[in-house]
Amino acid sequence: MENEIINFITGYISLTAEEVNIIKEQNLIKSYKKGTVLLSEGEFATECYFVLKGCIRSYYLIDGEEKTTEFYTENQSIRPVSYITNQPSEYYLACLEDCVVAIGSTERNKRLIEKLPRLESMIMQMNGDLLVQNQVSFDNFKHLSPEMRYLKLLETRADLFDRVPLYHLATYLGITAVSLSRMRKRISKSSTD
């Protein structure tokens, strides 16, 4: 189970066998039931996550409506904005399915970095990557029609359509559930004739 984490890390920096062991013994793996809320608005995030199994959704509230900002599935890492900034969180994190998750807490990570200073460079790279991903997603979003965004998501993350309710995908796409439903009908119609 820890192998996924090692694979993930070695995508950024190379590790010796001893270093692999240090990380493996450090890691803390937990299971959560579907519906568990890992982080709430107003709280300070003290943990970051690596999803081993399941799906975690981040979202925030506008007038009581949940707006989904991201879905995290197998082998994705979650570094809450609040974790990076040490500010109270604007976002929620909740399990859409039963989940198995590797957890890094602020203090344990600090200790780990003392043992393995090269992790610092990984973190900087991760921040850079996050930034770029976000920039590109934003630009795409801005200049693609809702329909294009839907088709693109269908290409890039087809699995989500099997495991996530459409109305969450709708807010993720920045449209209403009604509109998404209509759109799907429109598309299926036009592709058959």
Add this chain to the structure above:
Amino acid sequence: MENEIINFITGYISLTAEEVNIIKEQNLIKSYKKGTVLLSEGEFATECYFVLKGCIRSYYLIDGEEKTTEFYTENQSIRPVSYITNQPSEYYLACLEDCVVAIGSTERNKRLIEKLPRLESMIMQMNGDLLVQNQVSFDNFKHLSPEMRYLKLLETRADLFDRVPLYHLATYLGITAVSLSRMRKRISKSSTD
């Protein structure tokens, strides 16, 4: 003129008088004529910028159409994605006005950081800030109507409306120039009656 840069830095970390001097003597200030392109698609960014005077626009091309992603004005720093990732740039950077800019090149920054290691922590903070700003902008964009986005921009960056052509603001807002024009008329009408 260098004082703006010092102010900017001390917003992140505190500096001793000697450190201030080191930075001041390091800095390289340049002027560019309106229209100058500082970075083109495909190039590797080797510089980051701090705007002392003027306005710089970043944009990219879709089917030959320019899509503006950001406007940088006085006292804003520009850290091109390509500079952070060492990948060829997807974006252009060009001066919308005559500009005065402080420039940090990769090598000079490296040398500077050797003298002032605490700058590292500033850079990490800047990356974190960038990430958060981007995240928040994205979320806002997704869940605000074009009209709301326009009104919000009018509040937060009113100066842009005096110095930037509307059709650039339009693509920045993710709409067409025609639509922006129509919208402005609609709003001015509804606010007078």
Add this chain to the structure above:
DNA sequence: TACCGTTATTATCTTAAGTTAATTTATTCG
């Protein structure tokens, strides 16, 4: 299996954005 809560679809109406093209208003510069 029958029920209940959740999720998805459908219908109707309203509103605004995209597209294209023509026209007006500003700006620039020889």
Add this chain to the structure above:
DNA sequence: CGAATAAATTAACTTAAGATAATAACGGTA
């Protein structure tokens, strides 16, 4: 200054998204 270019507006038409409400399909479970 005036011609050329750039920027902004307007008009006409098409298309799709938002809102609201009603209905249908699905899923778990008692």
